[in-house]
Amino acid sequence: MSRHSAGKSGIALTEKQRIAWLRLIxxxxxxxxxxxxxxxxxxxxxxALEMLPExxxxxxxxxxxxxxxxxxxxxxxxxxxxxxxxxxxxxxxxYPPALRQIDAAxxxxxxxxxxxxxxxxxxGIVGSRNASISGVKMATLxxxxxxxxxxxxxxxxxxxxxxxAHNASLATGTMAAMAGGLDQPYxxxxxxxxxAIWDGRGVAISEMPFGWEPRARDFPRRNxxxxxxxxxxxxIEAASRSGSLITARLAADFGRLVFAVPGSPMDxxxxxxxxxxxxxxxVTTEALDLLEALSPLSNIDLFAQPxxxxxxxxxxxxxxxxxxxxxxxxxxxxxxxxxxxxxDIIRHxxxxxxxxxxxxxxxxxxGRLQRHPGGLVSLSFAx
Amino acid sequence: MSRHSAGKSGIALTEKQRIAWLRLIxxxxxxxxxxxxxxxxxxxxxxALEMLPExxxxxxxxxxxxxxxxxxxxxxxxxxxxxxxxxxxxxxxxYPPALRQIDAAxxxxxxxxxxxxxxxxxxGIVGSRNASISGVKMATLxxxxxxxxxxxxxxxxxxxxxxxAHNASLATGTMAAMAGGLDQPYxxxxxxxxxAIWDGRGVAISEMPFGWEPRARDFPRRNxxxxxxxxxxxxIEAASRSGSLITARLAADFGRLVFAVPGSPMDxxxxxxxxxxxxxxxVTTEALDLLEALSPLSNIDLFAQPxxxxxxxxxxxxxxxxxxxxxxxxxxxxxxxxxxxxxDIIRHxxxxxxxxxxxxxxxxxxGRLQRHPGGLVSLSFAx
Numbered sequence: 001m002s003r004h005s006a007g008k009s010g011i012a013l014t015e016k017q018r019i020a021w022l023r024l025i026x027x028x029x030x031x032x033x034x035x036x037x038x039x040x041x042x043x044x045x046x047x048a049l050e051m052l053p054e055x056x057x058x059x060x061x062x063x064x065x066x067x068x069x070x071x072x073x074x075x076x077x078x079x080x081x082x083x084x085x086x087x088x089x090x091x092x093x094x095y096p097p098a099l100r101q102i103d104a105a106x107x108x109x110x111x112x113x114x115x116x117x118x119x120x121x122x123x124g125i126v127g128s129r130n131a132s133i134s135g136v137k138m139a140t141l142x143x144x145x146x147x148x149x150x151x152x153x154x155x156x157x158x159x160x161x162x163x164x165a166h167n168a169s170l171a172t173g174t175m176a177a178m179a180g181g182l183d184q185p186y187x188x189x190x191x192x193x194x195x196a197i198w199d200g201r202g203v204a205i206s207e208m209p210f211g212w213e214p215r216a217r218d219f220p221r222r223n224x225x226x227x228x229x230x231x232x233x234x235x236i237e238a239a240s241r242s243g244s245l246i247t248a249r250l251a252a253d254f255g256r257l258v259f260a261v262p263g264s265p266m267d268x269x270x271x272x273x274x275x276x277x278x279x280x281x282x283v284t285t286e287a288l289d290l291l292e293a294l295s296p297l298s299n300i301d302l303f304a305q306p307x308x309x310x311x312x313x314x315x316x317x318x319x320x321x322x323x324x325x326x327x328x329x330x331x332x333x334x335x336x337x338x339x340x341x342x343x344d345i346i347r348h349x350x351x352x353x354x355x356x357x358x359x360x361x362x363x364x365x366x367g368r369l370q371r372h373p374g375g376l377v378s379l380s381f382a383x
Numbered sequence: 384m385s386r387h388s389a390g391k392s393g394i395a396l397t398e399k400q401r402i403a404w405l406r407l408i409x410x411x412x413x414x415x416x417x418x419x420x421x422x423x424x425x426x427x428x429x430x431a432l433e434m435l436p437e438x439x440x441x442x443x444x445x446x447x448x449x450x451x452x453x454x455x456x457x458x459x460x461x462x463x464x465x466x467x468x469x470x471x472x473x474x475x476x477x478y479p480p481a482l483r484q485i486d487a488a489x490x491x492x493x494x495x496x497x498x499x500x501x502x503x504x505x506x507g508i509v510g511s512r513n514a515s516i517s518g519v520k521m522a523t524l525x526x527x528x529x530x531x532x533x534x535x536x537x538x539x540x541x542x543x544x545x546x547x548a549h550n551a552s553l554a555t556g557t558m559a560a561m562a563g564g565l566d567q568p569y570x571x572x573x574x575x576x577x578x579a580i581w582d583g584r585g586v587a588i589s590e591m592p593f594g595w596e597p598r599a600r601d602f603p604r605r606n607x608x609x610x611x612x613x614x615x616x617x618x619i620e621a622a623s624r625s626g627s628l629i630t631a632r633l634a635a636d637f638g639r640l641v642f643a644v645p646g647s648p649m650d651x652x653x654x655x656x657x658x659x660x661x662x663x664x665x666v667t668t669e670a671l672d673l674l675e676a677l678s679p680l681s682n683i684d685l686f687a688q689p690x691x692x693x694x695x696x697x698x699x700x701x702x703x704x705x706x707x708x709x710x711x712x713x714x715x716x717x718x719x720x721x722x723x724x725x726x727d728i729i730r731h732x733x734x735x736x737x738x739x740x741x742x743x744x745x746x747x748x749x750g751r752l753q754r755h756p757g758g759l760v761s762l763s764f765a766x
Contacts, residue, residue, distance in 0.1 A: 134647050138647075262648065262653070262656075262660060262666075264646050265521060265644060266517035267517075270645070271668075278668075283657060285657050286648065
């Protein structure tokens with residue numbers, strides 16, 4: 001796939017835009033939600049980049065935030081190209097369609113492999129690293145049969161269940177969501193598997209910068225990619241409080257189906273999956289259980305019309321006047337350590353929504369705003 | 384317990400009544416449903432016994448049916464007493480309260496052991512004879528913890544799961560439902576367990592005559608006793624098309640809760656239980672799952688007022704005139720090989736319900752009526 005191909009649908013970023021997007025998402029205090037709000041407020045990534053120092057200052061940052069330079073972004077883009085990978089922006093043709101639907105989707109993904117794999121309907125298959133023989137067998141059967149039915153099988157490249165799911169779907173197309181940079185395979189024993197994926201038997205995706213070594217806190221974010229790209233997630237063997245359960249919870253939050261394979265209550269590796277079943281996940285003993293439940297979802301216009309849901313990402317020149325000091329104080333006073341809804345702040349302060357959003361953006365860029373699931377926000381105690 | 388003790392509630396059969404009940408249920412073509420209809424129509428078992436030859440003849444029997452003699456019934460009662468057991472009629476204080484609620488409950492049960500065990504709220508625990516180690520462990524945990532919580536644990540005395548469930552609840556009280564006569568232990572290796580139950584660490588029940596060796600077709604009837612006596616049935620390991628699934632289906636038919644322990648889809652012993660889970664049985668990994676689901680049911684007035692639901696079993700002297708030949712022909716013409724509802728026959732023939740029921744009783748006693756689940760009836764092709 002070419003990073004400039006616009007295909008039949010979707011936007012195509014210009015080289016200049018792609019560099020601006022990359023600079024913006026790689027700058028301090030800019031996560032996917034902030035990125036989205038910046039584009040919504042300032043129309044383009046370039047204008048948002050210009051505004052960052054001012055926003056940070058108005059938001060009360062105690063020191064200047066680090067903004068990725070044009071040079072850095074160009075070097076990352078160059079590295080990406082040499083690596084045989086591409087950066088795909090949200091709304092571009094090879095961006096995974098289901099991922100676009102989630103709240104605060106990554107604005108840009110690094111991808112290497114067969115881009116077609118990324119845009120087919122996907123099923124996530126995850127589970128214990130320390131899997132049993134029958135767990136591995138189950139992952140193999142589900143991945144093979146769902147792959148044969150036309151689904152991309154997405155997993156996290158981890159040991160155990162993930163590895164089995166990827167291996168069993170190399171023939172049909174598998175997607176590996178990586179916790180570190182695209183060039184940072186983990187665990188080391190799966191480098192061969194990852195190379196097969198890079199070589200076109202699937203696709204690897206990452207939202208982290210090239211060179212980023214995965215740390216413990218990056219794995220929940222990787223799990224979010226698995227849940228976000230999949231129409232349904234199947235969990236095979238998961239202990240209580242395991243990462244697979246995070247993936248399952250995220251999938252449920254995104255309105256995706258959660259499947260769990262039953263197992264003996266005597267095996268701690270099945271405690272998490274059995275708990276999922278108690279909470280209403282779909283009992284799964286064969287691929288048919290997944291295929292039957294997902295078939296009504298697999299042709300939704302999510303795949304037919306990739307642009308519909310993201311008009312805000314069509315860059316524009318509209319932006320708003322900065323809020324005054326009085327307005328800023330009112331919003332800060334209304335915020336506290338307890339997460340609240342933005343609408344409540346608007347109602348409480350009786351300010352215009354755009355003013356409230358702008359103050360929050362300032363606080364965010366200044367590192368003083370914390371974002372919580374469900375779009376809630378609170379004041380950060382970090383500084 | 385004494386077979387004459389009326390306790391605080393319920394009826395107490397006289398010796399004469401008990402012998403008449405025993406004669407009636409031991410006679411040809413008289414099952415629990417026919418027994419109930421006979422008492423409803425003729426007021427007492429004695430009057431029903433008098434009517435049997437006439438009913439059989441009017442129903443078109445080709446040869447005389449065998450009616451248990453007074454002598455035979457007295458001998459069985461005597462054997463029962465010498466054996467240290469009792470016959471308990473439906474509505475008597477030691478008759479299992481939940482069993483009284485099912486359609487066509489056995490009118491009389493032979494019981495040996497601690498009668499108090501039979502009238503406590505009960506949980507059925509059943510499963511594979513060829514159980515895994517972890518299945519046996521699960522049965523042990525569930526039976527022990529539910530027993531400790533005050534429930535009688537009911538099972539079928541079979542190898543594997545049943546044996547483990549009984550053994551783990553000997554300390555708190557276990558109920559064994561037998562497929563053959565009360566004096567016919569099966570399988571032979573469980574004679575020691577059965578003796579402990581007979582000796583008061585539980586209670587054994589049977590609806591079959593003393594001396595009756597269990598045959599394959601008697602086991603579903605035994606399963607009906609387990610399902611009928613229990614507020615909920617837990618299935619631990621069950622292959623597809625196994626007897627435990629019959630017990631689960633019967634329990635569901637009786638409006639009881641069905642619990643299933645999840646297991647690996649790779650183990651054929653878990654196919655039945657996983658299918659139960661797919662069909663809505665309660666995911667069960669510990670006793671708490673049973674206790675929480677059952678606690679609202681364990682104090683229903685089923686146990687406080689054992690008589691309320693069975694007024695028909697208070698013998699009376701009311702009975703009806705026999706139907707005429709025209710009426711009889713109309714009912715027979717309305718019946719066919721396809722099971723139908725009795726109400727449909729009443730509507731179709733426009734005869735009085737009592738006439739229709741009496742003709743059906745005649746056909747039944749003559750061996751020409753087949754009864755199906757849900758109270759449906761059809762003409763028998765047996766003769």
